[in-house]
Structures are given as C-alpha cells and as structure tokens.
Amino acid sequence: MNLADLEAAITDQTAVVSLMWANNETGVLFPVERIAEICRSRGVLYHCDAVQAAGKVEIDVRKIPADYLSLTGHKFHAPKGIGALYVRRKAPFSPLVYGGHQERNRRGGTESVPLIVGMGKAAQLTREHPPG
Ligand SMILES: *Cc1c(COP(=O)(O)O)cnc(C)c1O
16 A cells, blocks of 8 residues: 555545555555554544454554554454444544443443453453464
8 A cells, every 4th residue: 555645545525544454355464553643644533444453463552543443353263243443532433323321322232241251352362372
C-alpha cells in the first residue's frame, strides 16, 4: 500500500478510514502506526481491522493510535460468534443494536459469558504460545 495514495484519498469529505492490519489473502501487514498518524494529522477517524492480525502480531492500542480496532475470536482459536471492538476514549460511537442499559448503552442484548471466557482463554494461550 502506498501511503501517498492514502493521503491523496483523504478529503474534507472523509469521516473515517477503515483499513486492515493484515490482509487475509496475501498476509501483507500494513503500516498501521503510520496510517494512524496520517489519519490523526488529517483529523479523520481511523478504524483498524485487526481481525487477521490478532493472534499473530502483538496488538497494543497504546502504540497504535487507532480510534477503533476490531478483532474476531475464531481467527485465533476462540469459539465462533465472539469478537471485540476497541473504542478509544472520546472517539464517537453510536450503537448498532439498541436496548438495555448494560454496557453503558453501547450494545443491547445479553452477552454470552461462555464465548467471552473462551475468547479470553484463547487470547491468553496465544500470548503464552505465539505462533511461529
Ligand atoms: C475473517 C476476516 C474478517 C471477518 O471476520 P468474521 O468474524 O469471520 O466475520 C474481517 N476482516 C478480516 C481481515 C478477516 O480476515
């Protein structure tokens, strides 16, 4: 990916940039720190799709100033049906599913504790036994 192309694609009409960290077909890793810096300097929100990166590279939201970062459990041996969305403090957010007041109105519905525990365990095991 050419970062100059990203810079050129951002206009005053751009609200959000959403890009993968790792490509699911080629395995290419994108320069997420640079992408985040560009977005920040241009005043555009940045969502990092870390789905394919999770379990393969270290993810530290203190190092990657993304406003949003998403991952899904089944890509690192957690059960299917669970994922996570990181939302940086003060980043705008409106729920997709309304209802209930748990989760500070960010999500309606009852969380599946077995899936959450399964993803937590998978993340722990991946951290203790990183691939390759
Ligand atoms: C697999 C994948 C997704 C989709 O995740 P699901 O939880 O299977 O819907 C999104 N982005 C990337 C980069 C992926 O590899």
